[in-house]
Amino acid sequence: MGAQPRRGRPDDAHADALFGFEDIDTGQGAHVPADAGPLFRDSPAARRLLSVREIRAEPAAAASPRGRQVLARFPDVEIVPVDSHWGIPDLHGNAGNVDRWVRIKSEVLVLGEKKTLTTRPNGRSADWIAPGPANGCAMACAYCYVPRRKGYANPITVFTNIERIIAHISRHVARLGSKTVANQCDPTAWVYDVGENSDCSVDALISDNVADIVRAFARWPSAKASFATKFVNPDLLLLDPRGRTRVRFSVMPQEDSKLLDIRTSPVESRIAAAGDFLEAGYEVHFNLSPVVLRPGWESDWALLLRQMDDVLPTAVKDQAAAEVIMLTHNEDLHELNLGWHQRAEDALWRPDLQEPKRSENGSWNVRYRVGVKSGAVETMRTLVARHAPWLRIRYAF
């Protein structure tokens, strides 16, 4: 016990597993109490976001227990076999899809198996980035980095081999042992981000993958799951996370959100949900992100922080912490957004304030210039201290 993480090392196949195949519930709604009533995921509001008409499926994924569960949820849809969830040209291409992105996002699902299971060190938002339950998203934020690898009309791919994903994380947790040195991610638990490439609240509209992850972490005393979300899914309140899943509601001023957060839940409803999620056993944090510099940004963030101070219950404030993340944009995404959402680019693309930086995959990102960014981070710290002094900033960059 007390072992330090062996950073970047692949999983040890001989480590003790904390997880067995029996931990997966493959029945429809298996995690939901019998007296729960109608589920949100079957409501008209959920269908406005996701109204599946077509499923592209790898054959093995479709035949798996989780795949069959998803297919049973959408019995009347067309099922189209695909060789791989990677590279489905008419879904993942960019320019040709720009005028039907939202339709693809809301009407198409992909079923696939996650082949490469790796957990990477992080150290900012979480100690570790774990493989998640899905990639892609039904929402369409103008600044989103998630779809960059698959192309921007990136509908949700549900990973049906969730038992392998959780077994992988389980071995990683077992290998680490207890966390003996506190850090800003968490004083005592190893924090695993499980939502790097999707929004788990939306993923939970489709399958029990997220419920399985929440349930697994509830049994691991040395670890905690974490995901950021811009969507309020009340079905998550029916789970039993026992404090071992951290939900990070992303918030930004309403004016920015209306322009940039396409298809998400309104910011005020994300804030209003915080108390319910805490009561249900989640830890509730906030992502103040992305911070977009435009005329009046300081006063709008001040207003938002005052709203949070006014409406959040004391119990939420007592345990809350925040990440502050300045906008990073991308040249390819900028070009693409000009084809469908030019007004967003007026706010996101600011060559007068930004500088290019080559990203790991070779494309050009832009970020606020060093002096601009450090000044804005300082301003955000001052605003939080003045208007929401209970909100501990875990990190800001």
Ligand code: SF4
């Ligand atoms: S909710 Fe998150 S993953 Fe989905 S489009 Fe917005 S930023 Fe991307």
